[in-house]
Amino acid sequence: MSEEKSLNFLEEIIETDLADGKYTSIVTRFPPEPNGYLHMGHATSICLNFGLTNKYPGYTNLRFDDTNPVAEDTEFVESIKEDIKWLGFEWKHELYASDYFDTMYEYAVTLINKGLAYVEDATAEEIAKLKGTPTEPGKDSAARSRSVAENLDLFTRMKNGEFADGTKTLRAKIDMAHTNMLMRDPLIYRIKHAHHHRTGDKWCIYPMYDFAHGQSDSIENITHSICTLEFIPHRELYDWFIEKLEIYPSHQYEFARRNLSYTVMSKRKLKQLVEEKHVAGWDDPRMPTISGMRRRGFTPQSIRTFCDKVGIAKRENIIDFSLLEFCLREDLNNTALRTMAVLDPLKLIITNYEDGKTEELQSENGPDEAYGTRTVPFSKELWIEREDFMEVPAKKWFRFAPGASVRLKSAYILRCDTFDKDESGKVTAIHCTYFPESKSGSDTSGIAVKGTIHWVSATHAAMAQVNMYDRLFKVENPGSEEGDFKDYINPDSLHIVQAFIEPSLLKATLSDHFQFLRKGYFCLDKESTAEKIIFNRTVTLKDAWVKEVKKG
RNA sequence: UGGGUUAUGGUGUAACGGUAGCACAACAGAUUUUGAUUCUGUUUGUCUAGGUUCGAACCCUGGUAACCCAACCA
Numbered sequence: 001m002s003e004e005k006s007l008n009f010l011e012e013i014i015e016t017d018l019a020d021g022k023y024t025s026i027v028t029r030f031p032p033e034p035n036g037y038l039h040m041g042h043a044t045s046i047c048l049n050f051g052l053t054n055k056y057p058g059y060t061n062l063r064f065d066d067t068n069p070v071a072e073d074t075e076f077v078e079s080i081k082e083d084i085k086w087l088g089f090e091w092k093h094e095l096y097a098s099d100y101f102d103t104m105y106e107y108a109v110t111l112i113n114k115g116l117a118y119v120e121d122a123t124a125e126e127i128a129k130l131k132g133t134p135t136e137p138g139k140d141s142a143a144r145s146r147s148v149a150e151n152l153d154l155f156t157r158m159k160n161g162e163f164a165d166g167t168k169t170l171r172a173k174i175d176m177a178h179t180n181m182l183m184r185d186p187l188i189y190r191i192k193h194a195h196h197h198r199t200g201d202k203w204c205i206y207p208m209y210d211f212a213h214g215q216s217d218s219i220e221n222i223t224h225s226i227c228t229l230e231f232i233p234h235r236e237l238y239d240w241f242i243e244k245l246e247i248y249p250s251h252q253y254e255f256a257r258r259n260l261s262y263t264v265m266s267k268r269k270l271k272q273l274v275e276e277k278h279v280a281g282w283d284d285p286r287m288p289t290i291s292g293m294r295r296r297g298f299t300p301q302s303i304r305t306f307c308d309k310v311g312i313a314k315r316e317n318i319i320d321f322s323l324l325e326f327c328l329r330e331d332l333n334n335t336a337l338r339t340m341a342v343l344d345p346l347k348l349i350i351t352n353y354e355d356g357k358t359e360e361l362q363s364e365n366g367p368d369e370a371y372g373t374r375t376v377p378f379s380k381e382l383w384i385e386r387e388d389f390m391e392v393p394a395k396k397w398f399r400f401a402p403g404a405s406v407r408l409k410s411a412y413i414l415r416c417d418t419f420d421k422d423e424s425g426k427v428t429a430i431h432c433t434y435f436p437e438s439k440s441g442s443d444t445s446g447i448a449v450k451g452t453i454h455w456v457s458a459t460h461a462a463m464a465q466v467n468m469y470d471r472l473f474k475v476e477n478p479g480s481e482e483g484d485f486k487d488y489i490n491p492d493s494l495h496i497v498q499a500f501i502e503p504s505l506l507k508a509t510l511s512d513h514f515q516f517l518r519k520g521y522f523c524l525d526k527e528s529t530a531e532k533i534i535f536n537r538t539v540t541l542k543d544a545w546v547k548e549v550k551k552g
Numbered sequence: 553u554g555g556g557u558u559a560u561g562g563u564g565u566a567a568c569g570g571u572a573g574c575a576c577a578a579c580a581g582a583u584u585u586u587g588a589u590u591c592u593g594u595u596u597g598u599c600u601a602g603g604u605u606c607g608a609a610c611c612c613u614g615g616u617a618a619c620c621c622a623a624c625c626a
Contacts, residue, residue: 006566006574033626068625124624133622135554169624179555181622190624209626232557233621254557256619261563267626309575311565313558316619320563323576333589367589398587407585440585452585518586544587 008312010048010253014056014224026058026223030084030091031213033065034076034197037282038083038290040303041265044258047307049226050089061220062091066098067212069196077197083290088300097207097216098198104207104215105159107245108170108189112151116244117188118143119154120169127169130176131184137177138184144173158191161204165191172211174240182237186210214238217250225250228257229314258310259318262471263288264478264485278489279472285525285536286472286493296469297513297523297538299335302328318477328539332513332521337365340376340409340454341501341516341535343466345383347429347458350414353380358460361440363410374504378411381458383500385518388453389430391419396548398450400430407452409517413438413445454517461500464533467525468495501533513538 007015017023028049032042053060062084066072084091111117120127120143132138146154158168170189178184188211193204207215214237217225225238235252242249259265264273265288273279273287282289285296293303306327310319340363359378365371384400393401400406405415414432422428438445470493478485508514508524516522520540528534 008565012568031626035626065626071625127624128622131622133554136622137554138622166624181555184622187624192624206624208624213626229557230620231626233555236556256558258564309564313565315558317564320576323564326576329588338586396587409585411585413585443585449585451587454586515586515588518588520588541586541588546587548587 009314010052010224010226010255010312011055013253014052017223018056023223024057026053026056027061027221028052028058028224028226029061029063029095029217029220029222031063031065031216032080033068033071034073034080035068035071036076036267036271038080039265039267039270040260040263040288040290040293041257042083043087043290043303044307044310044312045226045228046084046087046089047304048255048312050091051308052224052226058223059092060089061093061095061222063095063097063216063220065209065213065216066096066196066198067206067209069192069194069206072197074197079291083294086290086294086300087303093220095216095220096198097212098196100212100216100219101199101203101207103219104212105205107215107241107247108155108207108211109152110245111172111188112155112170113148114244115148116173117170118146118151118173119158120171120187121167124166127187131181132176134181140176141185144176144185155189158189158205159203161193163191165193167191170205172237172241180233180236182210182233183240186237210234210237211241214241214250214252215245215247217252218242218245218248221248222250225252227252227254229254254314255312256314256317258307259316259477260288260324261318261321261476262473262478263321264473266479269479269485272486273472276486278486285467285469295526296536297521298328299331299513302331305331321471325539329521329542332515332538334367336513336515336521337371338363338367338517339502339505339514340456341464341466341499341505341519341522342383342385342454342456342461343468343497343499343516343519344386345500346386346389346427348382348384348414348455349429349431350380350382350434351417351431352433355380358457361410376410376502376504377457377460379457379459382408382455383458383461384408384430384453384455386427388451389416389419389427391427394549399453400432400451405447405449407438407440407449408455409452410440411455412436412440413443413447413449454519456500456502458500460503462503462506462533464499464501464505464535466497466499466522466535466537468497468537469493470495499535501535506533508533508535515541 030049050060130139169187171185174183176184189205238252283291283295306324360375362373363376389400400416407413412434414434419430420428435445472493473488474490475488478488514522521538522535525534525536
C-alpha cells in the first residue's frame, strides 16, 4: 500500500496552487444543461469534479446551465440530480445560471458603458457573412460604431420586449480580424420570447453560453472550472470577460472527453437512437446513459472505479469497453448473491431417484462464508443447460455426454446413461444415475469429476423472462465509420429467453445483484411484476470454454 | 491556405534530463464443487528526421498525423 498513485495534470495544478498559497481550498462545479439525460461522459466529469474536492479541501456545486429555455425542462433537472446521487456524490449548493440573470444583465450594461458591447441589428446570415472564415478576417458591422447612449437604449428595449426574436442581439466589441473566431465580436445576448422552466416569462432576452458560464463560475467563486477540450478556444473569451468586468477570476481547464468502444456518447446520437426506436428509451439497458446502466445492473462503485482507472489527460481516446466490464465484474464478484437459473433448458431425469421425493440442499450465497447458505430444492426431474450436454463430446469436454459423470452444484454426482431425441434429431431429455454417497458436503463416493454444472428442480422452478443484452454496436467506433452510425447497430443486442429460476429468486428486489452461476450477473428489471418476472443480464462471466471452442 | 490542441504496446495511463512502469486485453500454466474467482508467468510501445547532452519519451529545429474553431446550442 506504500506505492503512491501519480497525479493527473489537474491534480498537479491544484497541488501547486495550494502549495503556493494561491488558494487554501478549491471550488469546482458540475454544470449540466438540463436538456437530456446524463451518460458515461458526464460520469467522468462528475467523478473528476467531485473527486477533486473529496481529495482536496473545498467543495463542488451542482449548477444547471439553463440559459436556453427552448431546450430545457424540469424533468431533466430531476433525473440529473437522481443520477449524481446514485453515483454517490453530494453537491454543496444546487444552483442555476438563471439565478444570475439579473446580475448578467448588469454585467452587459457595464460592458456597454465601457464601450465594449453594442446592439447588432443584422440577421444571423448577415452576421455570419461578415464574420469571415478561419483563414480570412471578418469585417466590422455598421452597428459597431453606435454610441453608448444608443446601445443602452436599444438594449433596454430588447429587455422590455420591444423587438421580435432574431431582430437584435448584443455583441461584445473585440476584434473582427482576430485569429480566434470566437473573439470576432461574439454574440452575448439574444432575444427569445420563450417560457423558461424557472424564470417563467420574466425575460425575453437570454445570455449566450460564453456570457453565462464564466460569469456563473465567477459569481460562485469557482477556482477550477473544468471542461472538455472543445472549449479551449473559449478560454480566451472567458478570460476577456472576467478581465473587462473586473470580477472574481475563475480559471478554465480542459481535459479530453472519454470515449467508450462499441457505443456512441453524443447526446444528439443517443437522441436519435431513442426517437427512431432502436432502443426502448433513454434508460434502455443498452444505452450508455447513467439511467440505462443502472437499469442494466451496473453498480455506482464499478463506474467510479472505472473513471479512476482510466485517468484524465488531454489526448483523444477510445477506451476498451472490456475495462468497464472488468470493473463491473470485479465489484459484482465481491457482492452479488449466487443463485441458479437455467436459460436454455434441457430435461434431466434421475432414473434411480425416488418419485415425488424432495431434498432441501444447502448452497453458498456468496463469494465467502460470511454470506451464508440458502436452501435449494432437489428432485427426480431437473432442468439443466442445453449446452451442458454433448451427444458426441468434444476434446477436453468435461460436462455431460453419454457415459460421462458430472457434479450438480451443491448436490450429487450423476452419470449420464441415455438420452431421448425427437424426429428432428433434437435432444429432448437425458437419463442419469445418481450416486447417493456423493452428496455435496458429505461425499464419500471417491468419484472424481472435472465438471460441475448448475441446475434447477423442474417441479420447484419458477419461470422468468431474461433479457440477454449485448453491445449496441458491431464496430469499435460507430461515430467514425463511413456513412450513418446507425448502420452499425448490432442486430443481436437483445436476445429474450424464458428461463427456469430457482425459487429463492422469487424474493428478488430491484436493488439486488445476482450471479446466475456460470451464466453471468443479472438484476431484476424495473418492469418486472409478480405475474411476469423479468431479469436483465448485466454482463456475462468470463468463459474460458468459449475460447477453447474457438481454437477448434 | 489561419489559429489552437495532442502524439508512449491492441487500449488507457505513468515516468517532471538518469533502469520505459501500472492496469485492461491477449497468450501459457497452477488451483477450483462456477471452464468464474484467485495465483504465477509470457508477448507487445516512446509518430518521424536531425540537433543539444556523459545521458533524451522528456529540451531545441524541421516534418507527419489526428482532433477542435466560421450555431441567435452548450
